Amino acid sequence: MTLTEAAVRATNGVESMLYATGPKLERARDAGASRADQGAFLILIPIAIIIAMGLMAAWFLYCQQRGAWPAMDMPSFNAGGTWKVYCAK
16 A cells, blocks of 8 residues: 555545544544543542542541541441541540
8 A cells, every 4th residue: 555545545534534424423422522521530530539638637637636536437237327427535
């Protein structure tokens, strides 16, 4: 295959993508949407982790100022209930 033939084939592929209709267009839209979502998750997940670590550090410092340690109680699976977050001495 010559360079000219390769350029023609590449151009035809791009043109078919530009003028895509029906299933081809839907696949192209779906592929673009998933790429955009990946970028959002790469930004949002680290921000959420940083916020969670900041809240845990603030809870630890709050308890330390009162001479206690952070504590968390989980309710039993059978009885149910609510989680308890407090400072224990």
